[in-house]
Amino acid sequence: MAKLPQFDGIEYLVRRRHPDGCLSLPAVDSSSRLSPAQRGAKALADTYRAELRALPTSELQRLVDDERAVEADEARQKAVADETARPFNRPDARADFKYWAKASYWTVEEAVALSLGRDPRFASWDYLKTLAATSPFAVEYAAKRELVMRAKTMGQLWDQTSPSTFLAWADRMRFAMPVELVEAVTALGIQICDWRTLYEQQKTFTDQAREELAKERAAHAAALQDHSESLAKSRDQQAELTEGYKRLLDKKDAVLAERDEQIARCQARIGELEAAATTIAEKSLGTKERDSLLRMVGGMAVGGYGLTPTEGRHRQTKEIADDLERAGVPIDVDTVRKYLAEAKQLLPGEEPSKD
Secondary structure (H helix, E strand, O other), X not given: OOOOOOOOHHHHHHHHHOHHHOOOOOOOOOHHHOOHHHHHHHHHHHHHHHHHHOOXXXXXXXXXXXXXXXHHHHHHHHHXXXXXXXXXXXXXXXXXXXXXXXXXXXXXXXXXXHHOOEOHHHOOHHHHHHHOOOOHHHHHHHHHHHHHHHHHHOOOOOOEEOHHHHHHHHHHOOOOOOHHHHHHHHHOOOOOOOHHHHHHHHHHHHHHHHHHHHXXXXXHHHHHHHXXXXXXXXXXXXXXXXXXXXXHHHHHHHHHHHHHHHHHHHHHHHHHHHHHHHHHHHHHHHHHHHHHHHHHHHHHHHHHHOOOOOOOOOOHHHHHHHHHHHOOOOOOHHHHHHHHHXXXXXXXXXXXXXX
């Protein structure tokens, strides 16, 4: 079996101080193969090597320990610099929480990246898994991804999970999420409700009610059995027991009906919240697009027809309508005047004078 070379403290110190002087060349006529700079570096290395050999063992060991500490510190600094320079640690890799809060769903990897405050486009698993042995961020990402993947396997999450559902799961599992992201989702009017927990609580309540009913039913059945033996002697007692049994059945039906009603209310509420969130997002987007279109119309009227925003009525109105008709897009003058008036409200300048 091959043996590993033993550590040579002197050569370690020489290589650290004079790396250019530690050359591996054939022993025969090696000096003739060195450049002047290499010979100078080699001479310095040889001189330092001789000085080290003259030192006591304790002093030599102290120098080795000090140099190893310096080398370790350099390695730590390099690791920090390398981590800082990676794409997911650049300033532009920070997640825009308001944007991602509007997404209809998050994938598993998007949710993990957002939980660490990163834009998912800069922190993909395909890239990070290659850094799992060297990057602290990649290690943390891998650990959180493992938890999410296990939750997906058990049906708690899916490949495409709505933000409110994922945040509810994260809150239940103490899975850290940025406060800004939670606030951004809540600001859209989306209720972060753990429907799974509510369902499980309702199911537990129903199961307990069923157990109690079963116990009471068994007790009454036993009582019926006992009293059936004396049916001939006490018909009144039998009628009372039968009525009690009917009440139990009615109670069971009422409990089950209440459960079904609560589940239906929960499902209806989910539909209302999702519809409200979609309507809010669509209305907000339509207003922004219309304002942008009006600014564009106003800008073209100023630049192309010499429109002055501060004037009340404009001679350019008919000119624009005529040009549109010649282009095969006829629009009447009143319509042109209406949209120019709206566009002026969005252009910079003084209030237009009124005739």
